[in-house]
Amino acid sequence: MGGLRVIIVGSGLAGLTAARILRENHHVTVYERGGATIATGGQGIIIAPNGAKILESIGYDRERAGAVPIYGIRIYDANGNVKEDFAMDLKPRFGADCLAQKRSDFRDELMRLATAPSATLGIQSEPAKMVFNAAVTGLDPEEGVVTLSDGSTATADVVVVADGVHSRLRNVVVGSDDYAARKTGLTCYRIAVSVEDAEKALGDLPLPHWWEPSTCQNRSSLLYGPDGSARMVTAYPLRNQTYFNLSCILRTQESTKSTTESWNVDGDRSKMMEEFGDFGEQLRRILSAATEVKVWELQDLEALPTWTRGRAMLIGDAAHAMTPMQGQGANMSIEDAESLRLLGPGTRREEVQKILELAESVRRPRTAQVLAETRKSHSTVGVAERATRNLEFNCGYNGIHEALKAHQGGLDV
Ligand SMILES: Cc1cc2nc3c(=O)[nH]c(=O)nc-3n(C[C@H](O)[C@H](O)[C@H](O)COP(=O)(O)OP(=O)(O)OC[C@H]3O[C@@H](n4cnc5c(N)ncnc54)[C@H](O)[C@@H]3O)c2cc1C
Numbered sequence: 001m002g003g004l005r006v007i008i009v010g011s012g013l014a015g016l017t018a019a020r021i022l023r024e025n026h027h028v029t030v031y032e033r034g035g036a037t038i039a040t041g042g043q044g045i046i047i048a049p050n051g052a053k054i055l056e057s058i059g060y061d062r063e064r065a066g067a068v069p070i071y072g073i074r075i076y077d078a079n080g081n082v083k084e085d086f087a088m089d090l091k092p093r094f095g096a097d098c099l100a101q102k103r104s105d106f107r108d109e110l111m112r113l114a115t116a117p118s119a120t121l122g123i124q125s126e127p128a129k130m131v132f133n134a135a136v137t138g139l140d141p142e143e144g145v146v147t148l149s150d151g152s153t154a155t156a157d158v159v160v161v162a163d164g165v166h167s168r169l170r171n172v173v174v175g176s177d178d179y180a181a182r183k184t185g186l187t188c189y190r191i192a193v194s195v196e197d198a199e200k201a202l203g204d205l206p207l208p209h210w211w212e213p214s215t216c217q218n219r220s221s222l223l224y225g226p227d228g229s230a231r232m233v234t235a236y237p238l239r240n241q242t243y244f245n246l247s248c249i250l251r252t253q254e255s256t257k258s259t260t261e262s263w264n265v266d267g268d269r270s271k272m273m274e275e276f277g278d279f280g281e282q283l284r285r286i287l288s289a290a291t292e293v294k295v296w297e298l299q300d301l302e303a304l305p306t307w308t309r310g311r312a313m314l315i316g317d318a319a320h321a322m323t324p325m326q327g328q329g330a331n332m333s334i335e336d337a338e339s340l341r342l343l344g345p346g347t348r349r350e351e352v353q354k355i356l357e358l359a360e361s362v363r364r365p366r367t368a369q370v371l372a373e374t375r376k377s378h379s380t381v382g383v384a385e386r387a388t389r390n391l392e393f394n395c396g397y398n399g400i401h402e403a404l405k406a407h408q409g410g411l412d413v
Pocket of ligand 1: 009010011012013014015031032033034038044045046047048134135136137162163164165167168188190296298315316317318322323324327328329330331332333
């Protein structure tokens with residue numbers, strides 16, 4: 001097979017999706033600084049129809065990932081009384097469901113798509129090669145050369161930089177040290193609780209309305225604190241409804257750690273319980289059942305002036321980190337990865353730069369708009385209404401080819 005040599009830096013959601021897209025026509029090597037089982041946290045992630053459409057087009061198997069379709073957003077008060085319901089059957093409108101899955105299951109499925117033998121995926125190409133425990137420490141974007149932590153180098157025709165929110169290579173591509181992730185003033189405790197653990201913790205109390213499948217009705221539920229503060233809990237089912245994700249969001253109480261230290265660390269369960277102690281008894285008992293509490297000081301990144309340099313392109317959080325307040329960060333990462341379809345079969349090394357710039361011309365303005373809308377939700381007020389209002393823009397995206405046509409016709413995509 002002909003094809004370009006592609007290096008992808010990072011095996012997160014963006015890097016693995018890009019590996020699956022690019023392996024069809026090119027020779028892909030992924031360098032990951034962590035080990036093969038690098039933790040992504042056992043908590044949940046929701047993929048909206050814009051991301052799900054792309055994933056389904058590359059063989060994503062929702063059954064394997066235990067994905068639960070989400071049919072709307074529901075607002076509750078702190079005691080679990082329904083305040084508002086936004087029903088959304090998105091598949092007829094946008095071509096795919098909204099899917100909630102455990103992050104680890106999601107990553108496993110993306111890894112399968114990137115590395116499984118081609119015959120099992122019904123494609124003709126070689127699997128992406130994964131190199132773990134291989135941090136990339138340097139990049140020459142014009143030549144397509146990366147330097148690894150052991151001092152060795154590797155050369156490619158394309159370098160996809162997908163090394164996450166604290167990207168080490170972003171400044172090389174942007175040509176400036178001015179762009180780094182910044183704290184947003186929001187903190188999020190994240191847990192996943194199994195049905196058995198929840199039932200044990202609840203004792204004589206039933207599963208809450210937002211959990212019990214017959215009343216939950218596949219909603220992503222938002223429980224607001226009783227005092228009108230920013231405190232909010234997002235709850236949705238995972239892994240064939242055998243788990244629930246709970247994201248407990250509040251204003252950051254004290255912030256003494258650097259951005260890299262405060263990103264995804266172990267949290268203190270008793271502190272979380274104290275901070276959400278005025279929510280209803282059922283929620284409090286469920287929080288007490290958490291076995292692994294992760295705490296994230298939510299960060300985002302100012303829109304960048306460029307994503308490409310030479311034969312390198314930033315994608316995913318390295319290009320546009322945003323908070324989960326509109327649930328679009330991973331979706332944008334999947335869309336970025338899909339835009340690399342422009343590097344079609346027969347692409348020559350000398351054509352790479354122009355093609356990456358073309359992809360960027362669609363991706364950068366779109367993600368800047370999603371970032372701006374996400375920031376409007378940092379007050380936590382009106383999250384559901386804003387998500388509903390933005391549905392058409394967020395979920396109506398149908399991949400890079402259609403977007404380019406619209407873009408060249410002067411439309412926003
Ligand atoms: C609390 C929370 C909840 C969220 N929920 C949602 C949601 O429901 N829906 C949604 O769409 N988005 C959500 N997001 C956003 C989503 O998680 C991110 O947008 C997504 O994970 C970004 O993927 P990525 O591949 O760009 O980065 P990452 O997943 O961070 O992957 C980067 C990878 O690069 C590796 N790496 C880093 N540096 C190097 C290096 N120098 N060399 C080699 N490898 C390196 C890392 O080890 C890692 O594996 C949420 C985010 C947070 C914080």
